[in-house]
């Protein structure tokens with residue numbers, strides 16, 4: 553194995569980096585710091601996704617009040633508050649289109665070559 557020397561992000565001491573351990577040395581305090589940094593990162597990502605998810609849900613609920621599906625321009629939709637990353641999980645339909653799941657709704661982002669624009673189709677799904 554090739555060992556490279558690097559400086560620990562926490563204590564600044566030099567240590568031999570191994571695969572999967574490049575930023576923090578094996579010292580227990582530094583491993584604790586590493587764990588805390590990772591959890592903070594996941595928490596932040598999770599919170600952003602949750603905010604996007606809730607925002608999307610409210611937006612879809614409003615738009616699909618009178619219809620089961622609707623296609624809207626991506627940019628206009630973003631202005632209304634649509635967040636492309638606000639979903640949990642995705643499914644593929646019979647035509648291999650990917651639908652991102654937002655509770656009772658799903659959306660699919662696609663590019664239309666005819667007018668060279670991006671659109672979003674949202675639809676109500678039965679769960």
Ligand SMILES: [Zn+2]
Pocket residue numbers: 560561562563564565576577578579582
């Ligand atoms: Zn260290």
